Amino acid sequence: MEFFIDAKHEVVDDLLFFVRQYVPSHKSSTGSINDQDPVLVKRRVAGQTPALTDVIDWKQSFFLNLISQLPCTLTVSICTRSNIEETKNSNGELQKKNTMIASKRITRKVYAAPYKSRMDVKDALMNECSYPLVYYTVNDFEMDSLHLQIGPGEYLCAELSVTIPNETTSEAYVKATELVSKITLEEDTDPFPLPKNHQKVILFQGAVPFKSLSDVYMQKGVAAAHQVKQGWGRLTDPTLVGPRTEYILMRGPQGKGQCQGTIDLI
Template structure:
């Protein structure tokens, strides 16, 4: 076993070993001649997982999530071994325990230890997603000179979590969700997407909707890692400020979102796919593919209602409540008034920014999820480092 006969390797040393023996990541057809003997050795991956996620003090002290994921070996017809205890999911989950072999028991024989190590590395890394509205000119300037960060018109930063499960939100009843295995894809879902991104509204034909997923810490960033060229060290504290690792970045223009929203069907090839919700309100799902077809972003798009002509609080208004009514009536009127003001402002901005070629409609875009293949994420966590493009 790794570490026998001496001190166990540090997390940084273990990650260096993993990187050295990760030539197979991203290959759809595996040629065993391209792989090292270690890379094909399941015992090596078993021992690395044991040291990194079971025996390491750092993992027990700093991990917020004590779940460990184990990927099943793939049979001739895909995943599934008729194991009544685990079902036919491509993976199963256990809570952390002090001994790995006791944790998995007889299931050890069906575990792909190499893929399990990568899945846990992904699941126990920390992530953030940035949703921003940028101008087309700003994006063009960035693409021509990537040394200059983008200056977004508006942006929101949100913590997200990697999961081998996919959450299917029902737009007609957001309390209803379905969860099913997504692996070999990894899903980053935003459960409160409707409230988190309520203010992300495209109000100008020059606007672009931008999504950025970053890895920011956790298992893929061991504290023993020495300073690199793309990290900075504080002279006062001596602490390393790690650069964010960008895993996904993409954008679509207002026109693309608007045309998909109006058409209600796919019209953008690999860039955008489209699907309707069955609810009464006009809220639709748009799927954006990342550059080169890598990854998928799911966005709930809805038009902002124009209340500029409404006479709020009139006797004919459904929200009109007599003076003798409950005090909650005043609270409802106040909340609705705030919403109306926001909608009026959005429409005023839309009218002012209209270029005359398109009847401008403000569109609210709420990010629901990002999905990426696990091999892309694992490869980038091990081999790439890229700065955040936003200031």
């Protein structure tokens, strides 16, 4: 933990996370920290170890702080499928490979935190401790610059990754996401481009077609209209719900990870 307390290197946040160690209680078979958050949050003071009265799991605390200080790249793209002809196979037939071609793309730098924020509740930042799960949150998701329009035949693609430069300095890691965002669609139409001399570790990747998004939006609209009709008897037509924002969950391959986003009807 001295690495995170020391002031000689650049850090992205002045918060330190300390994981409470599970201590069995004689009065309860479930332990003594059930009513407490498993994570203590302390303000970082250069060169000083915060005063701690709880028993700390130092190994878990080290890894949690390491993850929370690691800059990650969130890339969201609107794509279409394209068939690319490859070489002929042994039967003389052309082999074709489906690939995604991005038409719109945005990239953001994000960091992990052991807290879950709800997108459907304003100002609900860091309102629920989620440890040992961590979340990468975009708090200003309502900004117009983060909105992407999708239409029939297109796919919404999302990826969360760690971009690893050849130069293993903290500055190089921080700038890696900036290099990704500078890659234009004219230079690379890949949904998730990678700068030269860089590698990446994919933490989450998923895609959902427009039709699925549209179906979910309509189903939630009908459900909302039904609830209003049952509660107040004011609506007789489910299509009269009006413009609204719906929240969806996108799950990764084999259920690994999940991504929450919003849908608005234009």
